[in-house]
Amino acid sequence: MKWMKYSYSYCVIPKRKSIIMESIRWAFNTRLWTPNKADWMTALSLIQPEEKERIGQFVFRKDAKSSMAGRLMMRKFATEVLGLSWSEAKFQRSEKGRPYLVNMPVQRSGVDFNVSHQGGWAVMAADVGSSIGIDVMEVEYSGGKSVPEFFHTMRRQFTSSEWSQIYSFNDEAGQLASFYRHWCLKEGVVKALGVGIGFELQRVSFQLATKTLPVNKITADTRVKIDGSFDDCWQFEETLLDPTHSVAVARRYDSPQTGIRVTELVPFTQLSFDDMIASGEQLTCPDETMAEELVKKEETPW
Incomplete structure (x- = not known):
């Protein structure tokens, strides 16, 4: 079997037979x-x-x-x-x-x-040891409506707190980047849960500690509220693959995570x-x- 040279870390499932x-x-x-x-x-x-x-x-x-x-x-x-x-x-x-x-x-x-x-x-x-969801989005809007009109049609997909974070940017480019970042996070949660279309996205609200994502450097300090309460069973990894593509990995554990090891x-x-x-x-x-x-x-x- 040919093994490629990957970047990796080791994860062990707690309270189960060890799998590396x-x-x-x-x-x-x-x-x-x-x-x-x-x-x-x-x-x-x-x-x-x-x-x-x-x-x-x-x-x-x-x-x-x-x-x-x-x-x-x-x-x-x-x-x-x-x-x-x-x-x-x-x-x-x-x-x-x-x-x-x-x-x-x-x-x-x-x-x-x-x-x-x-x-x-x-x-x-x-x-290993968690349910996982991933989403990637191009940070680009090419619809026929203006950006404010586009946001208006999407207003029910985000909470008021999330819209505040999106509108904290003064320029449309920054607002769009934040919008698609939030969208990746929400899709990551939906995919980790395996619930598909029909999940009420306003049940999920993200609190971003890092305002702007770096390129090719992982940010893991985002937290999520589910139905109004913080849920620390979730861990999020976010980055920009290039200046115009945002990606988020959502991992859900059986029990709350007290911290994120850098090696992960x-x-x-x-x-x-x-x-x-x-x-x-x-x-x-x-x-x-x-x-x-x-x-x-x-x-x-x-």
């Missing part, structure tokens, strides 16, 4: 990936048939690339970290759309993982396409027709 595993924080820049037909044929052959069909249905190539990156990262994780062979790993989605590994090894039963993709990045986080704050490791397929095994026959169709698709709507 690397904390995974992976990122893949989809805008820097320009797959040709051969790349698509290779990638499509490495994923499950239903995943392949889903990716082929995307209208724009950027969405197909992002979805493919997420699937390849999960399978890489199952193979290189959890110890399954590439072909052994079987993924499904919950009723709420959250991907999970059907045949999680018994000795890894305390492991959780999550993926997200938006803008120019696909990301993945995995840990793992920076994101940027993967290449070759990194993601290094342990790959062919699961389906190479599909030249679908690969050609994907190459011909428009990258974006504009």
